[in-house]
Structures are given as C-alpha cells and as structure tokens.
Amino acid sequence: MITPYGVLPQAAERLDARAEIWPDEVRIAIERLNLDAASYRQLSGAHDGDGDAIRRAVLEIVEARGKMQNPVTGSGGMLVGVVDEVGPESPLGLAVGDRVATLVSLTLTPLAITDGLEGWDGQGEQVPAAGHAILFARSIVAKLPDDLRPELSLAVMDVCGAPALTARVVRSYVDKGTKPVVSVIGGAGKSGSLSLAAARDAGAARTIGIVPVQHEADTLNAAGLADVVALADARDPVALNAVVEAAGGPADITVVCVDVPGCEHGAVLSTAAGGTVIFFSMATSFSAAALGAEGLAADVTMLVGNGYVPGHADYALQLLRNEPGVRGLFESRLDED
Incomplete structure (x- = not known):
C-alpha cells in the first residue's frame, strides 16, 4: 500500500x-x-x-x-x-x-x-x-x-453474495413461521435473477420481479424465476409502491439489485412495516436510504450486502446449475456482451 x-x-x-x-x-x-x-x-x-x-x-x-x-x-x-x-x-x-x-x-x-x-x-x-x-x-x-x-463462472461469482444473503434472510423468516413475499428490484439482471432463484429455494411464499422495460419483463417471464413480473421505474417511489401492491405486496423482503441511483425511497416505501430491505447496488446512497426511511416513518431493517457469506460461491453455482432460467439469462447476457 x-x-x-x-x-x-x-x-x-x-x-x-x-x-x-x-x-x-x-x-x-x-x-x-x-x-x-x-x-x-x-x-x-x-x-x-x-x-x-x-x-x-x-x-x-x-x-x-x-x-x-x-x-x-x-x-x-x-x-x-x-x-x-x-x-x-x-x-x-x-x-x-x-x-x-x-x-x-x-x-x-x-x-x-x-x-x-x-x-x-x-x-x-x-x-x-x-x-x-x-x-x-x-x-x-x-x-x-x-x-x-x-466467462460464465466469472459472471456468477461476481454477484454470488446476493443470492446467499437473500436466502439467509428468507430462511430467517421461514424459521420463525412466516413465508415471506420477496420483491427483487432489477430481477432480470445477474444478481437479481440469482436472488429470485434463491428466494424461491429458501421458501418464499411469493416472488415479485421488478424490471424497467418490456423486453426485460419478457425475458424474466420466459425464465420462470418470479411468480409475478411487473414493470416499474424504481426511481419513482409512488409508482413502484403501487406496482408491488398490485403484484401481491407489500414485500416482506425487498432486494435492490439495480445499477442506477435513486431507488432507495421506492424500496423502502414498497416494503411492509417490520420488513427488510437488502441493498446490493453499488449505486445506492446509504444516507438517502436512512434519511428516506426516517422521513417515511418506515419501520424497516436495512441491510448492506457486503458480497460475502460463507459458501456463497458454491451456492450461486448450484443455483445456476439447477435453474435453467438463471443459466439462460446469464448465457444470453454473455452472448450480448
């Protein structure tokens, strides 16, 4: 150094x-x-x-x-x-x-x-x-x-912390007798698709994939990773909240996997009282998240996905192998790149 x-x-x-x-x-x-x-x-x-x-x-x-x-x-x-x-x-x-x-x-x-x-x-x-x-x-x-x-292994391991932490949080609800509703903002991306698969694998009652444009909605629907796929601009808190509500929310757990700033308030607003928001995006402003939750009087637990959970790489690769929808999304993205 x-x-x-x-x-x-x-x-x-x-x-x-x-x-x-x-x-x-x-x-x-x-x-x-x-x-x-x-x-x-x-x-x-x-x-x-x-x-x-x-x-x-x-x-x-x-x-x-x-x-x-x-x-x-x-x-x-x-x-x-x-x-x-x-x-x-x-x-x-x-x-x-x-x-x-x-x-x-x-x-x-x-x-x-x-x-x-x-x-x-x-x-x-x-x-x-x-x-x-x-x-x-x-x-x-x-x-x-x-x-x-x-190239495929690298793409998966780059985001392997997201599904591992998502699964851990979902299991913590299930262990207490609650099967949570999980909303993943950016569900068609690398970390988002893996997080949807992990939520289902860990026992979520319902998974909601939020995407910003129709072609991503079509892709995610074809992959079959979410119970409901919904279109919303995650930077518009009111619109996002309405879409999550219509899809079966509010979410008990919201996972933020988008790579654009300004999604903090929508994530908080669309999460149920007593729920959990997991931020995996490096575009997140943590001051905006904390102050936004305070301003909304939102009783939510906010977690920073730090990229490391014991066994995270093996778990992500297991999901890739076991979920054809995940593998298809990753391979199509690599082909595009």
Whole structure:
C-alpha cells in the first residue's frame, strides 16, 4: 500500500502493485476482469459509449491507483486468472497453476495491466486482460469449476453474495413461521435473477420481479424465476409502491439489485412495516436510504450486502446449475456482451 499510510486497501488512494509478493501473499496472472455493473454504466455514460475512451479510462484508473476503483462509483469488480506464485505462508490453499476467480473487490486488489487491454473493445463488463494481481492472506478466492466456461463462472461469482444473503434472510423468516413475499428490484439482471432463484429455494411464499422495460419483463417471464413480473421505474417511489401492491405486496423482503441511483425511497416505501430491505447496488446512497426511511416513518431493517457469506460461491453455482432460467439469462447476457 502506498497512500495514505495506515488505511486498509479498499480505502487507500493507491496500492503497491509490484509483482513481488510477501510470504503470505499470492500473485495471479490475470486473464479477465469483470467490471461491476454500476462502474461500467458510469464509465459508458461518461464517455457516450465510446469503447476506446472507456478502455483508456480503465487503464488510467489502474495506472493511477494500482487497482481498479472507479472514482465516481467507488466500485470495481473482480477477476479470473491463473496462480503464478504462492508465498510459503499463504493460508489460501492455492497451488501454482490453479485457475481461480477472486471473490474480493478490485477496489482492494493490487493490479497491474500489461497489454493495454488490446483485446477489449470497451463494449461490455467482461474485460480480457493480461497482467498480474496480488491476493492477501485474508482475500477470498475460489477455484473455477471444470464444467462451466470461465466467462460464465466469472459472471456468477461476481454477484454470488446476493443470492446467499437473500436466502439467509428468507430462511430467517421461514424459521420463525412466516413465508415471506420477496420483491427483487432489477430481477432480470445477474444478481437479481440469482436472488429470485434463491428466494424461491429458501421458501418464499411469493416472488415479485421488478424490471424497467418490456423486453426485460419478457425475458424474466420466459425464465420462470418470479411468480409475478411487473414493470416499474424504481426511481419513482409512488409508482413502484403501487406496482408491488398490485403484484401481491407489500414485500416482506425487498432486494435492490439495480445499477442506477435513486431507488432507495421506492424500496423502502414498497416494503411492509417490520420488513427488510437488502441493498446490493453499488449505486445506492446509504444516507438517502436512512434519511428516506426516517422521513417515511418506515419501520424497516436495512441491510448492506457486503458480497460475502460463507459458501456463497458454491451456492450461486448450484443455483445456476439447477435453474435453467438463471443459466439462460446469464448465457444470453454473455452472448450480448
């Protein structure tokens, strides 16, 4: 870590991304980055979708910061690569040659890119790349499964915290004798589709998938992951609340998986008194969520999805394998990218 002194890696302005490792570290030869959705959307919007400009922006961020941390959204993503060197004191259980996905954010992962991202056109969240990354002793990493192509595994593992926490919260209701109504805002996306599958798997009484446009509604209906699919702009609290009510709400649990700001108040308003709102979007303003709930006199528990639940990667991959609708959504998105 370079600056400022004394902070943990995620809060650092710049990390030391040299290839040399400490005894408890691991170096990864990177193959592919996966930019988080909020970060890619911001970069694309800031550069009017110009792929060359987006590519230059990512290179400039990594060069300046020694990691991939979008200065506007504060978010990064994750990566796939091959273990290149393992320190003798590393507790991660890795060996040279293992193909892995990092399950910690690129915002705290020392990263150097050596190919200028020449294999990426800037038009998508998955970024073919060459270079190296450093994992710390407390980093989280998973070996890639043999039965899935790396791009698919990366896409799933990028959001694997969402279904695991959703399932945990749903089960907490079921264990108390209540089968909850679960609304997922952004239900046709990666984290949203997995969260819908997890809610059903964990025993939800009813699942509601909220999407902003008709083609996403058609896609989600075809996938069969939600009991009801509804159209709403999640930035319009009154409209969102009405749509959730009509779909069988209010929701006992609302899961926010969209990558645009301004969805906090609608999520709170459409959640039942005593319910739970889980925020998985890096576009969330947590001050807006807290103050909005106060202003609405809403008695709801608000959780920040931190991306880690024990066993989260295995659970997400299990859902992908067991739910054809989830797999179809992920594969079609990869094909589009």
